[in-house]
Amino acid sequence: MEFSAAGFKLLKQSEGFRSHVYKDVEGFPTIGYGHRLLHPDSFADGVNTDVAAQILACDVDDAESAVLRLVKVPLTQGQFDALVDFVFNLGWARLSASTLLKELNAGHYEAAAQELLRWDRAGTEENAGLKARREAELVLWNTTETKSGTAGGKTNQ
Numbered sequence: 356m357e358f359s360a361a362g363f364k365l366l367k368q369s370e371g372f373r374s375h376v377y378k379d380v381e382g383f384p385t386i387g388y389g390h391r392l393l394h395p396d397s398f399a400d401g402v403n404t405d406v407a408a409q410i411l412a413c414d415v416d417d418a419e420s421a422v423l424r425l426v427k428v429p430l431t432q433g434q435f436d437a438l439v440d441f442v443f444n445l446g447w448a449r450l451s452a453s454t455l456l457k458e459l460n461a462g463h464y465e466a467a468a469q470e471l472l473r474w475d476r477a478g479t480e481e482n483a484g485l486k487a488r489r490e491a492e493l494v495l496w497n498t499t500e501t502k503s504g505t506a507g508g509k510t511n512q
Contacts, residue, residue: 356423358415361495362436366415366443369488375401380477380484389443390414414443421447427460433498434464437471440492444485445474468496 358366370389376398379385384392387407392398402410422438425447430438442450450456455470471493475486 356419356430356432356435358419358439359432359436361433361498362439363415365436365488365491365495366411366440369440369444369484369491372404372407374403374407380482387411388414415439418442418447421450425451425456428462431498433495437492437496440488440495441471441474444488449474468493471496 367388372388373386376384376386376392379389379391386392386398387402388411390407390410418439421442422435426438438450441455453470455467455474458470459467472489475481475489477485
C-alpha cells in the first residue's frame with residue numbers, strides 16, 4: 356500500500372511550503388513541506404518546490420515503512436494515509452509507544468481512531484493547527500474502502 360493522493364493533499368495542506376528554513380511549532384529547523392533539518396543539512400540558499408517534492412517523497416517513504424513495520428492488522432487506504440501523515444508529522448517513535456498503536460494492533464479500530472484526536476498539542480498547549488490536522492486525519496481514517504493485507508499488503512521487511 357502506498358500513500359494516496361488524498362494523503363498527500365492533507366500533508367501538503369497541513370505543512371504548507373516554505374522555501375527557506377523556519378522553526379516548526381516545537382522549535383526545530385524545518386524547510387520545504389515540513390522536512391526537519393538534521394545535521395549536516397542546511398539548505399542555506401533555500402529550496403524550490405521541485406527539490407522540496409523530492410525531499411518530501413523520501414520522508415513519506417520513511418513514514419510508510421514505519422507504518423508497515425509497526426501495524427500488524429489490515430488497514431483501509433484511509434487508515435493507512437492517516438497513519439502515514441501522523442508518522443510524518445510526529446515521528447515513528449511516537450506512534451510506536453502510543454495507545455493508538457496498541458488499540459489498533461488489538462483490532463480496536465474505533466478506539467484507535469479516537470486516539471488520533473489526542474495528539475493535538477505542542478508541548479502542553481493545544482495547537483489549533485495540530486487539532487485541525489488530527490481531525491482531518493480522522494476524516495481520512497473513516498473513508499470507506501476495502502481492507503487489504505496487513506498494513507496494506509506490502510510484506511514487512
